[in-house]
Amino acid sequence: MLQVRGCATGPELARELEVSERTVARDVLALAEAGVPVYAERGRTGGYRLLGGYRSKLTGLHRQEAEALFLSGVPGAAVEMGLGEAVEAARRKTAAALAPPFQDAPERVGQRFHLDAPRWFREAETPAALPEIGRAVWGDRRLTAGYRRGDRVVRRELEPHGLVLKAGVWYLAARCDGRFRTYRVDRFIQVSAGEEFVRDEGFDLAEFWERTAEEFARSLLTLDVDIRLSPTGLRRLRFAIDAAAVDEAEARAGEPDEEGWVRTTFKAESPQVAFSQVLALGPEAEVLAPEALRQDLARAAERFAALYR
Numbered sequence: 323m324l325q326v327r328g329c330a331t332g333p334e335l336a337r338e339l340e341v342s343e344r345t346v347a348r349d350v351l352a353l354a355e356a357g358v359p360v361y362a363e364r365g366r367t368g369g370y371r372l373l374g375g376y377r378s379k380l381t382g383l384h385r386q387e388a389e390a391l392f393l394s395g396v397p398g399a400a401v402e403m404g405l406g407e408a409v410e411a412a413r414r415k416t417a418a419a420l421a422p423p424f425q426d427a428p429e430r431v432g433q434r435f436h437l438d439a440p441r442w443f444r445e446a447e448t449p450a451a452l453p454e455i456g457r458a459v460w461g462d463r464r465l466t467a468g469y470r471r472g473d474r475v476v477r478r479e480l481e482p483h484g485l486v487l488k489a490g491v492w493y494l495a496a497r498c499d500g501r502f503r504t505y506r507v508d509r510f511i512q513v514s515a516g517e518e519f520v521r522d523e524g525f526d527l528a529e530f531w532e533r534t535a536e537e538f539a540r541s542l543l544t545l546d547v548d549i550r551l552s553p554t555g556l557r558r559l560r561f562a563i564d565a566a567a568v569d570e571a572e573a574r575a576g577e578p579d580e581e582g583w584v585r586t587t588f589k590a591e592s593p594q595v596a597f598s599q600v601l602a603l604g605p606e607a608e609v610l611a612p613e614a615l616r617q618d619l620a621r622a623a624e625r626f627a628a629l630y631r
Contacts, residue, residue, distance in 0.1 A: 335370065552607070
């Protein structure tokens with residue numbers, strides 16, 4: 323901190339480091355005895371200083387701080403996992419090790435980039451079990467936990483390999499009974515960490531999550547909708563239906579008819595979801611099947627006509 327600021331008073335250091343002024347004085351004395359040229363200036367503009375030109379090397383990072391340094395761009399997530407102090411300590415030490423012209427780098431980044439992960443219109447809540455799960459992930463420790471499945475709680479013995487924050491929701495990737503699975507962190511209760519386990523070094527969290535997310539999205543799409551689309555409707559299709567269904571629907575599109583309309587099929591999660599998706603396309607789409615969905619849209623069209631006639 324002194325390398326970055328040049329000078330700081332005892333009360334300022336105590337507030338920043340969340341210790342007492344007496345602890346600051348003891349630490350300054352210990353630094354001086356260890357050969358660090360730190361001294362105190364009295365008076366209104368006084369404080370602790372380092373002799374000009376002295377610089378420490380970046381050798382004081384603990385393992386947790388070194389690992390947490392890579393989370394410094396997502397401070398909110400780090401705090402939720404209980405790593406806020408480690409991230410701040412790593413940021414401070416890194417800034418101190420930079421050459422003077424670059425010591426404002428953390429502030430420049432903070433002024434120019436901020437990550438806000440949750441979706442709009444959703445109150446973000448930190449799951450109660452997240453800090454304990456986070457410690458287990460970092461320490462490669464087994465987890466014994468209760469997990470809510472519907473209206474019941476099941477017991478799980480897990481080997482936690484990684485955490486994922488998706489649209490404000492935390493997920494845990496863990497090995498259970500020899501298989502990797504994904505769990506929503508906000509469904510865990512009564513979590514406790516146990517002994518260490520041998521981590522699967524071949525496990526790739528990013529690749530696992532990408533594959534799992536794609537499989538999950540596709541597993542929800544069970545309803546085939548046969549549809550005709552105008553040129554405008556075809557362009558709007560990717561903004562109306564699920565992203566996992568867009569490429570397949572566009573690939574299935576046939577040749578335009580004499581009116582320029584094309585016929586294709588897309589997959590939807592349910593008749594109710596398909597209804598809202600097609601409704602968003604307005605008169606630029608005509609459902610051909612299933613018949614029940616076609617009739618629902620016809621009734622909706624009659625109501626629209628009555629309202630705006």
